[in-house]
Amino acid sequence: MVTLDFGAVLAEWPLLLRGMGTTAALTAISAALGLGLGVACAWARTWGPRPLALAVAGYVELIRNTPFIVQLFFLFFGLPSLGVRLSPEAASVLAMVINLGAYAAEIVRAGIESTPRGQVEAGLSLALTRAQVFTRIVLPPSLSRVWPAMTSQIVIVMLGSAVCGQIAAQELSYFANLIQSRNFRAFESYILATLLYLTLAVSLRQLLRWAGPRFIFGR
Amino acid sequence: MQRRQLVALGLAALALAPLAAPAQTALDEVMAKKAITIAIPTDFPPYGFVGTDLKPQGLDVDVANLIGSKLGVKVELLPVTSANRIPYLQTRKAQLVISTLGKNPEREKVIDFTAAYSPFFQAVFAARSLPVKSFADLADKSVGVTRGAIEDMELTRLAPPKADIKRFEDNNATVSAFVSGQVQVIATGASVAGNMMQRNPQLGAEFKLLIKDSPNFIGVAKGEDKLRAKVNEIIAAAKAAGELDALARKWLGRPAGDLPN
Secondary structure, X not given: OOOOOHHHHHOOHHHHHHHHHHHHHHHHHHHXXXXXXXXXXXXXXXXOOHHHHHHHHHHHHHHHOOOHXXXXXXXXXXXXXXXXXXXXHHHHHHHHHHHHHHHHHHHHHHHHHOOOHHXXXXXXHOOOOHHXXXXXHHHHHHHHHHHHHHHHHHHHHHHHHHHHHHHOOOOHHHHHHHHHHHHOOHHHHHHHHHHHHHHHHHHHHHHHHHHHHHHHOOO | OHHHHHHHHHHHHHHHHHHHOOOOOHHHHHHHHOEEEEEEEOEEOOOXXXXXXXXXXXXXXXXXXXXXXXXXXXXXXXXXXXXXXXXXXXXXXXXXXXXXXXXXXXXXXXXXXXXXXXXXXXXXXXXXXXXXXXXXXXXXXXXXXXXXXXXXXXXXXXXXXXXXXXXXXXXHHHHHHHHOOOOOEEEEXXXXXXHHHHHOHHHOEEEEEEEEEOOEEEEEEOOOHHHHHHHHHHHHHHHHOXXXXXXXXXXXXXXXXXXXX
């Protein structure tokens, strides 16, 4: 029979709290930047010039068909040979942005392509520029349509940040691992980490559901 | 399980009893046959590993050859693993075990040990150009270490609070972080560091600070005092002549230091 001793792990609550804070910060920065990158890439693939569309298609396929941890290791262990040295946290954010950007591009593209052709033609016939048509007529309803999928993707990226502890980024799972290697309370440590991730994920989903219509695609 | 092992050991002891009776014959046999069988590791760089020419090499192999040449006999190398190196001695398939063997009371019950021949240790390594003279110098430097290893525990205790200790999942990640320049200093075991420095001479890494010492001894079969005395003689001479020191520098990147007898 396993006897659980949460006291030994809870005694390290400042570490767990710090880890949660870092995970939340990593997610916030990479969600904001990744969303922007995703919209830009979706525009390039649907409305952009052909060479750009092809380049973006290559990027999307490359990222969506390789594991996140490999992308992360490439940035952290590979880039220094080119003279680019990133801190664990910076490499984590960059990897998360690049990763989310690719998935977000495809999600937003689905929204854009489902826009009825007549709306675009109507906008152009009212003498709006192509940029105005895209930002005012096409994009907001597209984002609104794909927002649930986008929310899921951002939550997935947040959960994926658990592997950033592998390159010593001090996020939640890094501290959970550290605590269990100190007091050998692995089961308790991971149970607590699971609960904290669950809390983070549920809150993040609620936050995005609330913030999306208010700040991102209006009304 | 335990009991079965005991029974097996008992039976083995009974079977070996007639062999064990004429003890202290190992050295005479070696001299008569002009050959000595020495168990070495092949899975533990830089102490013992298989080179690109598929021949065993490493510090333990060099020590085995050194002892063979001092005895004036041919050396037959016998690759063993950590788990079976002591049984090879007990069954007299090898006369000596030179296989990064640490001394502890449990092992002393079943085999005898000569003097120590090489250091094994956890230490702090960094580039020659980086001044690290004491643990206090680690302040404001990034130090890579494998999470939960002995060196992590000790380093956490010894390093100043301002040291930026980055803990990685396994030895490979820790070494990668150091080799790619993501951390300035690495704290790890002698074998890992030796292997790393050998493959990456461009790093100019060197031994800086000792974290914990646990030297290696040569194992001989229980009661083979004549062979043990002879090997001790060779080790003492090699130590005095600086040969053990040279081997430690060659494979581990640091002097042999003070080896216990």
